[in-house]
Amino acid sequence: MSNQPGSVYSFQSSDEKPETHTMSVLVDNEPGVLARVIGLFSGRGYNIDSLTVSETEHEAHLSRITIVTTGTPMVIEQIKSQLERLVPIHSVTDLTVEGNAVERELAMLKVAGKGDKRVEALRLADAFRAKVIDTSLDHFVFEVTGKQSKVEQFIQLMQPLGLVEVARTGVAAIARGPDPMAE
Known part of the structure; x- marks a missing residue:
């Protein structure tokens, strides 16, 4: 993990260890939604370790974005909170916290x-x-x-x-x- 300028990781306190989390994000299947999600990550210096996107419910026009990201517990909570505020997002589930994925x-x-x-x-x-x-x-x-x-x-x-x-x-x-x- 690098401590690049502009990255949220450079501000971590020494007592918080980075964790890897898998988040499942249910979104409207429409143009620009993925760009908004990616923009949230890049604009705040969060890293995406893995990203998959696919339509899951054709009739409802819903897609699932699965994101694997790494950060301190505080950063993970910020990511989840900021994702939940994006308009085309229906739900954000931290599958790592739920522990049954x-x-x-x-x-x-x-x-x-x-x-x-x-x-x-x-x-x-x-x-x-x-x-x-x-x-x-x-x-x-x-x-x-x-x-x-x-x-x-x-x-x-x-x-x-x-x-x-x-x-x-x-x-x-x-x-x-x-x-x-x-x-």
Whole structure:
């Protein structure tokens, strides 16, 4: 974490430790909403670690924005409070505070290699339940889904085996239980 000028992180007191939080934000699906949310983060120097957006209710014209961000407890509360005040936002849920969320990420990895490295890449993919979604004589494209830590570990293990490129979706998260996210 850097202490860049203009960043809220440079004003942290030494006794507050940064925390990573996943927030689920229900918004109207209309032009400019994502720009407003991103503008709130950038204008105040907050960082976004992961961001996913998708329409979730076509008939109601609602989208869910899932944001993973890091900050002190005070900064996290500021983010949540400021998000709740934006007009097109219906609700903000801090899934980390609720403690009952399911989080997943999807990544595609291109790995080039031959011989023993190719065999080892396939063995590791099997252990991580990664799928081969494209292949040739000199490369694979793997698809791996799971917790961010699992995706990170798979990427690290593929680096010495010929990792060429990675594409990641970002975190998608939803609260456990029968109740929908509050509107």
